[in-house]
Amino acid sequence: MTVEVTKNEEVFLDAAQTGAMIQTMANSVIEQHPNPKKLAVIGIQQKGVLVADAIKVKLERQWPAIELVSGVLDIGMYRDDLSANPTPTLQPTLIPEHLEELDLVLVDDVLQSGRTIRAALDALRDFGRPRRIQLAVLFDRGQRRLPIQPDYVGRRVDLRDEQFIVVKSLEEVGELEVYLTLK
Amino acid sequence: MTWKRKHLLDIHSLSKEEILTVLDTAKGFKQVGRRSIKKVPALRGKTVVNLFVEPSTRTRISFELAAQRLAADIVNFTAEASSFKKGETLKDTAKILEALSADIVIIRHSSAGAPHFLSRVVDASLVNAGDGAHAHPTQALLDLFTMREKVGDIAGKKVTILGDILFSRVARSNIWGLLKLGAEVTLCGPPTLVPKSLESMGCNVTYNIKEAISDADFINLLRIQHERQRHSMFPSLGEYSKLFGLNKERLAWARPDAVIMHPGPVNRGVEIDSEIADSDRSVILDQVTNGLAVRMAVLFLVSGGEPTKETLVKS
Numbered sequence: 179m180t181v182e183v184t185k186n187e188e189v190f191l192d193a194a195q196t197g198a199m200i201q202t203m204a205n206s207v208i209e210q211h212p213n214p215k216k217l218a219v220i221g222i223q224q225k226g227v228l229v230a231d232a233i234k235v236k237l238e239r240q241w242p243a244i245e246l247v248s249g250v251l252d253i254g255m256y257r258d259d260l261s262a263n264p265t266p267t268l269q270p271t272l273i274p275e276h277l278e279e280l281d282l283v284l285v286d287d288v289l290q291s292g293r294t295i296r297a298a299l300d301a302l303r304d305f306g307r308p309r310r311i312q313l314a315v316l317f318d319r320g321q322r323r324l325p326i327q328p329d330y331v332g333r334r335v336d337l338r339d340e341q342f343i344v345v346k347s348l349e350e351v352g353e354l355e356v357y358l359t360l361k
Numbered sequence: 362m363t364w365k366r367k368h369l370l371d372i373h374s375l376s377k378e379e380i381l382t383v384l385d386t387a388k389g390f391k392q393v394g395r396r397s398i399k400k401v402p403a404l405r406g407k408t409v410v411n412l413f414v415e416p417s418t419r420t421r422i423s424f425e426l427a428a429q430r431l432a433a434d435i436v437n438f439t440a441e442a443s444s445f446k447k448g449e450t451l452k453d454t455a456k457i458l459e460a461l462s463a464d465i466v467i468i469r470h471s472s473a474g475a476p477h478f479l480s481r482v483v484d485a486s487l488v489n490a491g492d493g494a495h496a497h498p499t500q501a502l503l504d505l506f507t508m509r510e511k512v513g514d515i516a517g518k519k520v521t522i523l524g525d526i527l528f529s530r531v532a533r534s535n536i537w538g539l540l541k542l543g544a545e546v547t548l549c550g551p552p553t554l555v556p557k558s559l560e561s562m563g564c565n566v567t568y569n570i571k572e573a574i575s576d577a578d579f580i581n582l583l584r585i586q587h588e589r590q591r592h593s594m595f596p597s598l599g600e601y602s603k604l605f606g607l608n609k610e611r612l613a614w615a616r617p618d619a620v621i622m623h624p625g626p627v628n629r630g631v632e633i634d635s636e637i638a639d640s641d642r643s644v645i646l647d648q649v650t651n652g653l654a655v656r657m658a659v660l661f662l663v664s665g666g667e668p669t670k671e672t673l674v675k676s
Contacts, residue, residue, distance in 0.1 A: 252389065254433075255401040255661070265364055265665035267382065268389030304398040 190343065193353040195326070196316075199332040200354070201312055204236035206330050207276050207283060208253045210344055217355070218247035218280045223254075225271035225345045226286035229316050233285060236259040248281065256297035278308030283330070287345045290316040292326035316356070317343050368480045371496035372629055374539040382543060383658050390661070391654035392594055393430065403661050407464040410456070411437045413490070415471045419625060419649070420490050420499070424467050427656035429639040433465075437538035451475060455483045464662060468492070469544040472544060481528035487664040494528045499659055501534035503652040505542065506642055508653070511620055516543030521573045524583035524632050525603065526596075527554045531624050536562055537582050549573035550583075550605055560578055570605055574615045581622040582607060583607050583630045598631050608634045612642070618642055 191199070211217045214237070219311055223231025227250050238246055251273065254266040276282065284298055295313060302308065314330035337343070337358075344357045362378045364386075371526060372380070394399055409428040412423050421437065428435040438458070440446075446452065451470070465486040468476045473495035480487040491497040508515050520539050526532040526548050536559075539546050546564035548555050549572075560566050567573050576582055585601055595601050607621070621633070621643040629635045638645060 253388070255393070255403040257403075260403060260665055265386075266660050267363070268386050271389070271392060300402065304396065335399065353605075 187344070187357050188359075190358040191356040193213045193348055193355050196345075196354045196356050197232075199316065199324065200232045201236055203316075203330045203332055204233050204240070206316070207233065207237060209241055209251065209327075210282060210312075214241045214244045214284060214295055215262075216281050217247060217283065218274050218281065218308075219228045219283050219285060220249045220251050220273070221301075222284065223252040223271075223285045225288075226284075228347050228354060229287050229314075229347055230285035232352075233314065235259050235352065242256055251284075251298055251301055253294060253301055254298040256295065256301045258297065269329070271301070273302070277302070277308045278309050281310040281312070282308045283312050285316050287315070288317045288319060288343050289313070289326075289331075290321050292322045292324035295326045296324050316345065325336045364662040365498065366662055367667055368476070368489075369498055369663055370476050370480060370487065370489050372498045372501050372541070375538075375541070376430040377541045379500070380538060383502055383655065383662060384509060386662060387502075387658035389504050390430075390657040391651065394650070394654060394658070400430050401431075401433055402432045402649045403426065404431035404464075404664055406431040407431075407664060408462055409435045409465045409467065409646065410458050410463040411435060411439075411490075412458065412466050412468045414440045414451070414475070415469050415491070417469050417491065420652075421555040422661075423649070423652045424488075424490060424656050426497075427653055427660055428465075430653075431616065431657055431660055432525075433660070435461075436461075436480050451479065451484055452527045455479050457486075459483045459485055465664060467674060468603065485613070488659060488663060490561070491530055494530050494533070496534045498534050499652065499656055500531045501528075501538040502536055503648055503655040504622060504624070505538050505579065506651045506655050507543075507622065507648050508620070510629065512578065512645070512648070515539070517545065518578040519545045519547065519576055520579045520581060521547045521549060521577040522581045522583060523549050523570070523573065523607070525554050525585050526550055526559065526583065527556060528586065529583050529667065535581065536564055540564070547577065551595045551601065558569060570611060573612070574611065577619050578614060579620050579622060581624075584624065584626065584628060585631055598628075602631050604635065606630070606632055607637055609636060611626050612637055622648060624648065624651070 219230050219234050221227030249272050249284040252269040252271045254268045312329040316327045318331045318334045342359050342361045344359050346355050362384055364382050411421055425435055462483045467488045467490050469490040470492050473493035475492050476487050489498055507559050532620040536546055540563050548564050548566050555564050623645050627638055
């Protein structure tokens with residue numbers, strides 16, 4: 179395994195538990211999207227991309243004949259705290275064409291204040307007008323600062339402020355593990 | 362790495378990692394330029410001033426467009442139309458701009474060190490758009506970006522800079538940037554414009570153009586700045602062209618995959634033949650496109666930077 183566990187870090191969910199959670203999320207997506215050709219899965223850089231890829235694998239298993247549309251989105255240029263914080267490192271953004279015909283499922287690892295999703299919605303608007311946008315998050319830790327709610331949630335968690343969720347990829351086996359770390 | 366600088370004053374003081382951070386950030390902004398909506402809200406509500414005490418068109422419009430694409434407000438302040446003619450000092454001008462709440466001041470000045478001076482007397486971020494013969498950091502960064510786009514890592518690549526080097530801030534900033542990223546730099550041109558002493562920076566100096574270009578990965582041609590005092594440096598443009606101009610015959614000495622660069626404006630028929638400037642060997646127009654992306658990255662990064670100790674000392 180390539181995952182390194184650093185000090186103050188403990189396994190929260192192992193690969194099997196995380197995989198089961200993602201399967202449940204994928205099942206809900208399948209239920210709500212009878213036409214996979216109109217669906218696109220968009221991961222938010224960087225950890226949301228890992229979760230989006232994992233969901234995509236499950237969806238493609240369900241729809242083997244379909245090449246699922248997907249993309250990645252970096253929200254660095256759309257943050258509203260740029261002057262208060264050091265500028266973030268930008269990661270690639272790749273958004274599918276013809277958004278107006280697509281239902282997007284925007285994927286992130288953890289939802290808290292909702293500000294990242296606000297930035298992601300602003301960013302998507304610059305690419306076009308998707309038919310619909312839904313939100314899938316692996317963890318919802320509450321404490322929202324904006325009126326934004328997820329459509330698909332892996333698990334709702336109640337954590338102390340100094341606890342952070344870290345999603346790591348086990349590259350050889352293409353599965354995810356989740357760790358808890360202290361700030 | 363996280364960018365911490367509030368100013369971009371020169372290349373010399375940047376680390377290799379900082380240079381790479383700018384170049385990687387610029388990749389993201391180049392993507393923005395390909396969208397149908399080419400604007401992002403990163404600097405919304407910020408005020409950027411183009412303080413161009415020395416004339417410039419392309420660098421100024423490149424910065425202007427960069428600021429606009431980041432949704433900042435931009436004001437152009439040029440020497441011809443400004444209060445410098447009425448005797449205002451540079452410091453007073455900058456203070457006035459600050460009183461108008463400028464967040465970023467982009468300065469071009471004929472005196473080396475002018476941006477460094479201003480960075481110590483105003484609170485705004487300073488970006489050097491060329492100061493005398495000292496530095497032109499964004500030109501060097503866009504050249505490095507263009508090279509990396511062609512070959513990936515430029516460590517170990519051979520870059521020849523040909524032409525007016527002694528008084529060239531473009532050359533100086535390029536040399537520092539290239540050396541920091543591990544490229545091998547060769548300088549060539551008339552001895553009066555390419556003093557042997559430049560070897561002390563860590564580059565090779567040769568006066569033999571064949572030797573200079575024969576194994577180069579990149580040939581960067583610098584403009585002969587004939588509007589400046591060059592009469593004492595070489596007899597005529599015709600003679601320069603004859604001895605050092607890049608023509609078809611000389612290009613045959615270079616490797617078939619050698620890339621031709623030029624910061625512009627091009628003096629066709631002097632440092633480069635039209636045919637070569639317009640050929641697919643030249644990346645002159647890519648440099649212009651990349652310049653916009655690199656300048657967006659610089660404005661984006663410095664806007665989130667913190668003042669360093671040095672700049673906190675007010676004079």
